[in-house]
Amino acid sequence: MPRRASKELRPRQKAMLEFIRQFIDEHDYPPTIREIGAAVGISSTSVVNYNLNQLEQKGCIVRNREVSRGLRLVDSTFSRRTQNVPFYGEIAAGSPIPVPEDPSAVMEHVAVPLDMLPSSGEVFALRVRGQSMIDALVDDGDIILVRSQPDVETREMAVVEILDPPENAGATLKYFYHHGRHIELRPANPDPAYQPIIVSPDQVRVHGKVIGVIRRYQ
Amino acid sequence: MPRRASKELRPRQKAMLEFIRQFIDEHDYPPTIREIGAAVGISSTSVVNYNLNQLEQKGCIVRNREVSRGLRLVDSTFSRRTQNVPFYGEIAAGSPIPVPEDPSAVMEHVAVPLDMLPSSGEVFALRVRGQSMIDALVDDGDIILVRSQPDVETREMAVVEILDPPENAGATLKYFYHHGRHIELRPANPDPAYQPIIVSPDQVRVHGKVIGVIRRYQ
DNA sequence: GTATAACCCAAACGGATGTTCGCTGTCAAG
């Protein structure tokens, strides 16, 4: 058998790598040595161990010895550069969202590429319901990323909770306008069914401003 | 202490969940029962086990009994992982983009959550220039995700390269319409400055269809 | 030939790890 260049992978090692990738895809945790062996047709755990060491030496994986399933792929096409931001549910013009008092109670999260996030500040995600902001290029079903902040500037798109007039109570997505002693919450839809809301500052609570939109087709 | 509604989480369970999320983020594999216990201050493995069962009952996790670290979070609407898709530059109505012949030469990439991607097919990203597709809720500066494919259906938003009339040559983002022996490339902007382009099939080359939009403000 | 390196195997070892069991304490309902 010819001497092998150290960078090449044996067929068996390729198979192991492929199985590991598949297994993680399916289970969300890495396989054990014995599971790898069974999948690739290696009867001895020491051989799997040997080839895992080879794979680590060749830079394909990282091993954490002495713990079960201590195995990680270092696949170059994948990057871990995301952050989980809490997903608080849906928001629509005039329809309330439950404002989370206890952030640790939030169960759902959305993975967001790090470069969509601001360098500082808390960010959360909402799914938009309704066409209230259609002229702002925000459609029903879009996911918006919101930066938590107690104030926004005029013309910014904001998530605002209306406290006082009970018929309007709830959180809503609107353009925000300061008008002297009043605040205008303006929808972005020419349909007269969508009307601006004029309130005084103490009737509302600003939750944050929209910093990003993610949309999927189909 | 009042009887607890079965859906609520005890503080200890929340802490466990938060630790598991953190641990997976850091190691790429789930923690063991003992690791969880040490992190949240539980001395007995049986208590961790008990609370993990509670968490499973409440739908927060999925357990795979009888294997180590057989634990999976079920909370994110998006998958944790992202894939880097190649970023080919800008596209605007009528303005050319350099069509990459050699994909490995592409340096820039965009991190995209995995489930924004189709199960099969090549995907690339472009930045939109101009307001040509403003009525389709695609604005200047938006990033579009495009699935490479040689044909698209009528009414789909497509990246099309115009080959033949040299005055229109280049790649452009338009709604695609089949009209018998002709093809209409229709902008989505009511401004009469944006006019449809009518061409025959051999004058154009379809690069793919738009499957997602990512927008950042500021 | 011998030596060496790469690759493989089976078995045993020991720590890691999930499960089970008996027991305690608290609290609300009966």
Place this chain on the structure above:
DNA sequence: CTTGACAGCGAACATCCGTTTGGGTTATAC
């Protein structure tokens, strides 16, 4: 007060699982 559900603890147990050991085979180098 008693009961039962809930939450917790510690210890014992049986696997699971990575490691090590002692070998084997093959091909190349000397």
